[in-house]
Amino acid sequence: xxxxxxxxxxxxxxxxxxxxxxxxxxxxxxxxxxxxxxxxxxxxxxxxxxxxxxxxxxxxxxxxxxxxxxxxxxxxxxxxxxxxxxxxxxxxxxxxxxxxxxxxxxxxxxxxxxxxxxxxxxxxxxxxxxxxxxxxxxxxxxxxxxxxxxxxxxxxxxxxxxxxxxxxxxxxxxxxxxxxxxxxxxxxxxxxxxxxxxxxxxxxxxxxxxxxxxxxxxxxxxxxxxxxxxxxxxxxxxxxxxxxxxxxxxxxxxx
Amino acid sequence: xxxxxxxxxxxxxxxxxxxxxxxxxxxxxxxxxxxxxxxxxxxxxxxxxxxxxxxxxxxxxxxxxxxxxxxxxxxxxxxxxxxxxxxxxxxxxxxxxxxxxxxxxxxxxxxxxxxxxxxxxxxxxxxxxxxxxxxxxxxxxxxxxxxxxxxxxxxxxxxxxxxxxxxxxxxxxxxxxxxxxxxxxxxxxxxxxxxxxxxxxxxxxxxxxxxxxxxxxxxxxxxxxxxxxxxxxxxxxxxxxxxxxxxxxxxxxxxxxxxxxxxxxxxxxxxxxxxxxxxxxxxxxxxxxxxxxxxxxxxxxxxxxxxxxxxxxxxxxx
Numbered sequence: 390x391x392x393x394x395x396x397x398x399x400x401x402x403x404x405x406x407x408x409x410x411x412x413x414x415x416x417x418x419x420x421x422x423x424x425x426x427x428x429x430x431x432x433x434x435x436x437x438x439x440x441x442x443x444x445x446x447x448x449x450x451x452x453x454x455x456x457x458x459x460x461x462x463x464x465x466x467x468x469x470x471x472x473x474x475x476x477x478x479x480x481x482x483x484x485x486x487x488x489x490x491x492x493x494x495x496x497x498x499x500x501x502x503x504x505x506x507x508x509x510x511x512x513x514x515x516x517x518x519x520x521x522x523x524x525x526x527x528x529x530x531x532x533x534x535x536x537x538x539x540x541x542x543x544x545x546x547x548x549x550x551x552x553x554x555x556x557x558x559x560x561x562x563x564x565x566x567x568x569x570x571x572x573x574x575x576x577x578x579x580x581x582x583x584x585x586x587x588x589x590x591x592x593x594x595x596x597x598x599x600x601x602x603x604x605x606x607x608x609x610x611x612x613x614x615x616x617x618x619x620x621x622x623x624x625x626x627x628x629x630x631x632x633x634x635x636x637x638x639x640x641x642x643x644x
Numbered sequence: 645x646x647x648x649x650x651x652x653x654x655x656x657x658x659x660x661x662x663x664x665x666x667x668x669x670x671x672x673x674x675x676x677x678x679x680x681x682x683x684x685x686x687x688x689x690x691x692x693x694x695x696x697x698x699x700x701x702x703x704x705x706x707x708x709x710x711x712x713x714x715x716x717x718x719x720x721x722x723x724x725x726x727x728x729x730x731x732x733x734x735x736x737x738x739x740x741x742x743x744x745x746x747x748x749x750x751x752x753x754x755x756x757x758x759x760x761x762x763x764x765x766x767x768x769x770x771x772x773x774x775x776x777x778x779x780x781x782x783x784x785x786x787x788x789x790x791x792x793x794x795x796x797x798x799x800x801x802x803x804x805x806x807x808x809x810x811x812x813x814x815x816x817x818x819x820x821x822x823x824x825x826x827x828x829x830x831x832x833x834x835x836x837x838x839x840x841x842x843x844x845x846x847x848x849x850x851x852x853x854x855x856x857x858x859x860x861x862x863x864x865x866x867x868x869x870x871x872x873x874x875x876x877x878x879x880x881x882x883x884x885x886x887x888x889x890x891x892x893x894x895x896x897x898x899x900x901x902x903x904x905x906x907x908x909x910x911x912x913x914x915x916x917x918x919x920x921x922x923x924x925x926x927x928x929x930x931x932x933x934x935x936x937x938x939x940x941x942x943x944x945x946x947x948x949x950x951x952x953x954x955x956x957x958x959x960x961x962x
Binding site for chain 2: 447
């Protein structure tokens with residue numbers, strides 16, 4: 390399955406990853422290798438295990454079995470805050486930002502933590518990394534409303550703010566869990582173009598789940614298809630499109 | 645920029661007026677109210693320390709009396725048993741509270757919501773029981789008497805100034821903490837712990853640190869109260885005492901830095917007037933006030949003021 394990748398080019402390697410909730414196998418024996426610089430989509434019907442796989446990689450869920458290596462380092466047993474420090478950033482399926490803080494404070498807090506200055510109780514934080522935060526917000530086109538509470542922003546803007554928070558650490562691997570969920574079609578395209586552009590500029594490896602097939606086929610370099618907790622296919626977009634099995638379980642019988 | 649300077653000017657003017665009022669207050673008001681004002685300041689500090697957890701950290705403690713009592717007993721025991729000078733014990737007593745918060749907090753922050761609250765209450769009741777039963781050391785339910793301030797702070801006016809100075813500095817420190825990088829990360833945890841973890845924050849350690857800081861400042865309040873009262877009793881650690889700062893911050897508004905301070909003034913004045921006139925009915929009034937605040941203005945007095953004056957969001961938030 391998939392072509393062999395040279396060892397030093399592997400960003401993320403997953404081996405025999407398994408997670409069950411009670412009797413339900415959410416993720417079962419998943420093996421996966423993601424090359425440096427890949428833009429990888431994980432697709433599959435609802436309940437296929439995409440989000441569970443995400444949460445296993447990022448340490449939000451504990452694993453029943455299996456290993457995760459990131460750039461040669463075993464991160465299987467690390468808590469999320471340490472995995473973040475290894476160079477992995479993520480967004481969540483349900484928009485996760487600091488609602489009662491302003492977008493500026495959201496990004497500033499991420500910067501303070503990233504630079505390990507978040508234990509300082511003596512200096513006022515207001516002006517620390519202010520300019521850097523504004524620059525990052527500008528990159529995701531959120532310059533206009535940086536001082537209003539994030540809770541009153543539109544859904545799309547909140548999603549972009551979360552992207553900004555995730556970009557703060559200049560990660561090597563960016564994981565996006567349904568980055569365009571709940572957006573209008575126009576907004577979806579813009580957001581994914583933004584992600585792809587930033588990925589290109591920074592040489593990021595991107596791993597994302599998505600339901601919108603237009604988005605998936607537009608930006609991904611490779612696609613992994615999951616069904617009932619297992620990987621059933623992996624390949625380039627055109628290979629996925631042509632695969633019978635994928636058509637049957639995912640795109641519909643006549644897809 | 646011009647507007648910013650303008651605002652800063654207003655703020656400085658306001659602080660000068662406030663300081664002048666506090667300075668002149670003991671010479672204007674009747675003697676009895678000097679005591680009330682001192683008590684208000686102590687309660688305000690206790691509530692502000694408590695609100696570092698609730699307002700900024702989103703952690704509800706039902707057991708903060710433990711740290712108030714540890715500060716009070718720490719100072720009182722050093723003063724009585726070790727003969728440490730009074731002013732030094734006010735500095736050292738709160739360290740006992742911080743040590744208690746370090747120990748208990750380690751377990752408490754591992755839980756969330758109602759479990760967090762119940763475990764904090766359980767630890768406080770343990771502290772209460774130890775103080776209550778250990779006659780040989782803590783005096784049990786007889787308490788420790790004769791905990792009076794050193795000679796130059798003996799007069800109520802002098803102790804008023806001393807309290808105001810200590811409380812003022814402590815409240816400034818709490819303000820600095822809330823607006824520091826540490827405070828930003830604490831608020832981030834309050835808003836979204838999952839997200840906070842994935843910006844690299846060690847959530848439990850951060851909460852633990854906040855718990856210790858909150859315990860330390862609660863301990864300062866307890867220590868000040870010991871010398872104000874001239875004695876310490878196990879009641880300081882009882883759960884009634886734990887609910888006091890909670891009621892104060894609900895009255896004042898948990899999401900405003902001034903909430904605990906304003907709440908303390910309101911709470912203590914009401915208590916003084918009502919229990920002076922109808923001693924038995926204070927809990928009835930208190931209950932009615934809490935119900936009214938929660939129904940009419942869940943953001944407390946400060947939230948009410950904000951809507952009344954500005955109709956928009958204020959900046960001085962926790």
